[in-house]
Amino acid sequence: MIKVGIVGATGYAGAELVRLLLGHKEAEIVWYGSKSYVDQKFADVYRNFFQLVEDPCLEDQLEEMAKQVDVIFTATPQGYLASVLTEDILSKCKVIDLSADYRIKDVATYEKWYNLEHKSPQFIEEAVYGLCEVNREDIKKARLIANPGCFTTCSILTAYPLVKDGLIDPNTLIIDAKSGTSGAGRGAKQQNLFCEVNESMKAYGVTTHRHTPEIEEQLGYACGKEILVNFTPHLAPMNRGILATEYASLCQVTLPDGSVGYPTEEMIRASYKKYYDQEFFVRVLDGDTPPETKWVEGSNFVDINFKVDERTHRVVMMGALDNLVKGAAGQALQNMNLLFGLDEKEGLAMAPMFP
Amino acid sequence: MIKVGIVGATGYAGAELVRLLLGHKEAEIVWYGSKSYVDQKFADVYRNFFQLVEDPCLEDQLEEMAKQVDVIFTATPQGYLASVLTEDILSKCKVIDLSADYRIKDVATYEKWYNLEHKSPQFIEEAVYGLCEVNREDIKKARLIANPGCFTTCSILTAYPLVKDGLIDPNTLIIDAKSGTSGAGRGAKQQNLFCEVNESMKAYGVTTHRHTPEIEEQLGYACGKEILVNFTPHLAPMNRGILATEYASLCQVTLPDGSVGYPTEEMIRASYKKYYDQEFFVRVLDGDTPPETKWVEGSNFVDINFKVDERTHRVVMMGALDNLVKGAAGQALQNMNLLFGLDEKEGLAMAPMFP
């Protein structure tokens, strides 16, 4: 059995890791780390685990944890892992970081968007961006995984094939994303009270959200150049789910008949199929069916589809995932499976819950 | 592998059976029965199963199904199974009925509350009421299981120990239950539209709801006499979950010190422990913690707790479950596990999903 430690197990993403790991046949949690609930029973903090988890919360103590476990998940605020990670820890166990600390290769970019000094830039280079469908082989060999953000996973996977294949102009990319409220965490903030969120929609972090440079970097790798995109997150009155609606101008390309023109729906579908046909967790929907967040709830799936607008020569791409699963804990577990040579689907193959 | 046929697979309870059975190691669905969607892909009706289920919907044809499967689940309207069930079918496979057709032993009571003529009363006697925690041994030997209703499972399990042990007067029992909207089914009715249900609470079927005689019969067995209760269901603006709040007057009993008086909190807790301590799916919560539907969502658990009111000499009992799981498909699967000698928890041990 793989021994697992979780730093920040009492946040929503940490608790979702617990839920998924309880169903994993080859892993067991030996350390439920927490900052605010040390010595309390974990199941008193998340009562869904009553009689399923008897352990208490322990301190978020990375060095000690590293001696006892095979892999550490850190579901912590930005800057935390960077401030405590050491070569010694990495030499003893794998680390899968659900925060943004090692996602962005350029330290200056990180420090600017996060308004934080990076305390251990020496590990950035070796960290592998844990977007499994894109970086699978690198992940298998890594010690340190920078697990992608929820908006980022959805936004990138939805546009990736078309960017990679040069079918859209990445600098025209506009990402309008809608998120369930669990993405805002369990901290007691007035703006996340039921009565403030329910029956309302709003944008936030307009032009300044921290997931923007992460999307730009990864899609930039796909097309081999630096790009700038617009990314706007919205808060939606639901617990889980991210829906990304993405707009981009089609590029003129050589068509099957040799002429030059805008890619057809068939060409675009072929591009998606090329990258995702073998991917269990990415489902390219049929026909005009738009993805819905409810159809992936509780699961590690990303549902994707698109529509070509022949009037404006743009394509509208849509992707949906569960922000706590494929957008956080599920993808982290998928990374763990890759790191330890397990079936990538172990503990993650459950069907979405509907309704 | 146990071969499974589902009649009414395209209702919410049927689709939940599919979700659970996909995670069951020893069963496979070979017949997705439907009335309205014959020949359509099942995954086009419930898109959460896209790429997970490739089968089409077949007709709800019980006789033919019985030749091909080991067990049939019927998730159908009241009266349907009673009108088609035959000895021949029962001789070929087990039948687990999620409708009410064989739940009530007295035909006249059934026909009065359901306003239906019962077409096959000859099977009522042999049908076993599939409340696993109460009738486990009988279930193991049965051919025909009458799977309890969602309100009923919650209402009965919440009060059962105290009724059984004579700690409360069952004729004072008042059950005020709140249900998520999936209990109303997937039929297109104005009253179940989002805008009609959202931001609203109402009672329905006051004094006339069909689950009333089912509760009275089963709790009557527990105390050995006929009883009358008040049961009031309410529609709540949530997808899943039933919360039953139950009130009853305490009976004067012999106390540990030999005097006569009202049972203490310790005595009541001891009664719950006596019946449920060994039950995996019934969780008697600690202290004053009230059950919440969210803590059992997606799981087969029932969470129960109670509070003694020393001023009024009543006890307030509370129970919470997921109406589609322990209240329908999950309990049906638990019954299947019992019928086939499997681990009762197989396919049902997942933790609840929160948030």
Added chain:
Amino acid sequence: MIKVGIVGATGYAGAELVRLLLGHKEAEIVWYGSKSYVDQKFADVYRNFFQLVEDPCLEDQLEEMAKQVDVIFTATPQGYLASVLTEDILSKCKVIDLSADYRIKDVATYEKWYNLEHKSPQFIEEAVYGLCEVNREDIKKARLIANPGCFTTCSILTAYPLVKDGLIDPNTLIIDAKSGTSGAGRGAKQQNLFCEVNESMKAYGVTTHRHTPEIEEQLGYACGKEILVNFTPHLAPMNRGILATEYASLCQVTLPDGSVGYPTEEMIRASYKKYYDQEFFVRVLDGDTPPETKWVEGSNFVDINFKVDERTHRVVMMGALDNLVKGAAGQALQNMNLLFGLDEKEGLAMAPMFP
């Protein structure tokens, strides 16, 4: 114009008072009192009032306010008004208290249930319990109004006629109430976060909720004796609304034909009509129609109906109101109208909003 000061204008009930007063033809708010937002623009705290209210929040300074206004509304935590109210204030202006400080005539009862020392018991006697439909004439002559709680208003009005007319045994009364989350206030508490409340139902304060003695006292006046009831509030995933489902045993009475028996549906309906037929804000629904919280949203109406259970000789009474309007700010305004001799409906006659 009546000059109005609001102490605690930045809580949900205070802000609802602002909404209603903006539509009142004969009153104007001259003091927006607040504890946490002094000197901030009120419309920055509640952005629905952007460009409608230009005033800043001022301190909650009762003595100074009393010099400038004709009436003070206090929408403050329990104990606050009792600690600052003086004869001098009451001699200068009317005070309508939305807290519980002067609702309960017996100081010991107040101090026990609220776990607070009452700092100005000398005003309790003169305070009039502001349930307009019951105490209208006393209200008109009062200086100090104890505005009833949200659960209380709903619970009392729903049972009042039957208790008053001796048709039910008040000591058998069981009140199962469901409340929208705005009743929990705007304070940043984890338990009231969107993700914790959404898709869930739970009871709270079981057997100990502070509205219990208030209900017992007022219904006790109606029947002329001390009574004990069970009251259980529940948190529902909606912003506004209270639904009270109440159960009581019918009393045997002299029937129209001179025999003794349980009151008929007609007799019960006649009792409701007797007290409410002339009441604009109390609507006794027709036939079997159960009240729904959505049908009174945003309005000062209470919708009531009932159902007789001839099997158990109980009656199930149901009442629905908007907790922030008839359950708080609306009733407070209704009291103001009475105090100043205005049309009782002024500023309150708007239709409920649906959907």
Added chain:
Amino acid sequence: MIKVGIVGATGYAGAELVRLLLGHKEAEIVWYGSKSYVDQKFADVYRNFFQLVEDPCLEDQLEEMAKQVDVIFTATPQGYLASVLTEDILSKCKVIDLSADYRIKDVATYEKWYNLEHKSPQFIEEAVYGLCEVNREDIKKARLIANPGCFTTCSILTAYPLVKDGLIDPNTLIIDAKSGTSGAGRGAKQQNLFCEVNESMKAYGVTTHRHTPEIEEQLGYACGKEILVNFTPHLAPMNRGILATEYASLCQVTLPDGSVGYPTEEMIRASYKKYYDQEFFVRVLDGDTPPETKWVEGSNFVDINFKVDERTHRVVMMGALDNLVKGAAGQALQNMNLLFGLDEKEGLAMAPMFP
């Protein structure tokens, strides 16, 4: 008193007209038209109006209605009014059409997007597009008002100043809109059931939604040329509200210092102020505050704000309104006020309801 007839009073928009008209001092409804509920009490169809409206539903009979009323509102499916409108009707009373029949000046465009033959194109020319803030003077003189759609009102008003002043390239405009479910109407459709909508987000009508040509036509008038935009509506799990997030590339213009460059935030804000400073119902928010649908709920306000992205030289514009008020019934009433020379705000000045 202005006598009002409503055709389609039993749809959500029709019922909202009733709610608003009940609070209007100079109008009274004399004809509650309906197709499905003729002879039923209107208050039995919308129980929020219990004891407030005693009238029955009458047939949707335009000719007879025209003899009895001063103004007819038609809240009917597309094509209905076009099939029954006559010169005789228009000679007798004003007509305010909440459907799309006379919104689009080019019949071919209408017939293509709506897939309907237009039965009375002779009235299209005279119909005035009832976007009050843009066409106020023409509205005052009209007989026939084409009341704008909900998405359209929000989308146009949010971008109008910048399009009109040439600050953005209208052909780069991308409108990502989120709508509450009441926009889908009260018809009993599976896809609008509570359990299907709750906890989910999805796009619909991608590239083909009928509001697209209406937006293009109106914004085309603003900039004096034909334009093409992308418009994508989304269904959100809330009753009311539309949030439009709009993206466009900034145009290079002459700056205050005489140089050529992208417009600054100040210039953009000045453009909004120029058109909306005197508009009561359009509120341009301060600073970076993003509009939220909850802050306009129940009211006729549109809240607007924007953010400049200096990295991509785009502007993100945001607008929020209540789809049933400013997006339907409220704007229709505003049009009525203009048509009859009343205060434009009469019956519409109420503050939004929060929470």
